[in-house]
Amino acid sequence: MVRQREFDKEKALDDAMELFWEKGYAATSISDLTATMGIQRPSLYATFGDKEKLFEAALRKYTNLHASLIRKKLQNTTSVKEAFRNLFEEMIEEEYKNKVSKGCFCINTIVELAPHDEKFEILTREHEMYLSVIFQETLLKGIKSGELESNLDVKALAQTLVVALIGVTVLLKSHPERSFVDKSVTLILSLIK
Numbered sequence: 001m002v003r004q005r006e007f008d009k010e011k012a013l014d015d016a017m018e019l020f021w022e023k024g025y026a027a028t029s030i031s032d033l034t035a036t037m038g039i040q041r042p043s044l045y046a047t048f049g050d051k052e053k054l055f056e057a058a059l060r061k062y063t064n065l066h067a068s069l070i071r072k073k074l075q076n077t078t079s080v081k082e083a084f085r086n087l088f089e090e091m092i093e094e095e096y097k098n099k100v101s102k103g104c105f106c107i108n109t110i111v112e113l114a115p116h117d118e119k120f121e122i123l124t125r126e127h128e129m130y131l132s133v134i135f136q137e138t139l140l141k142g143i144k145s146g147e148l149e150s151n152l153d154v155k156a157l158a159q160t161l162v163v164a165l166i167g168v169t170v171l172l173k174s175h176p177e178r179s180f181v182d183k184s185v186t187l188i189l190s191l192i193k
Helices: 009-023 030-037 041-048 051-075 080-097 105-112 118-145 154-172 178-189
Strands: none
Touching: 009 030, 009 041, 009 051, 009 105, 030 041, 030 051, 041 051, 051 080, 051 105, 051 118, 080 118, 080 154, 080 178, 105 118, 105 154, 118 154, 154 178
């Protein structure tokens, strides 16, 4: 019996996540994965299961990291309006710095797999809902501090901001004229009153 080589499972999962994020599910082969992860096929299958299970593990890791990052960015600023402005502006700036846009791994999955695979439809929807909760918490903080109007429909606005974030992220993959994006985001953020 051949002994399987030991490897750092978290690093291998990170490497798989980056590859899936860059290429998508369909365009990523098992050979691509083993080469990128630095492991052999038997190790991949024994540790992660098949390609779909590995993709699911990578997506779950990404959505946890992504939600934590967004929560942290929104909490780093006293002003709720400024926090949302910074969130959108930093995302836009980052995308325009890169020649090739990877977009958001979760949003890429929404586009590639969610319409055809119920499991990934549910996983991506869960992430959307979690982001909405983070946005609601942030907006409520603004109401509590007096920065935002007390009659604000927090749930509807949070959901609108999630839809806007997803839409802008997809749009940025084509690198549209910067003023087109900036004007749209300015209008979206004007909803936060």
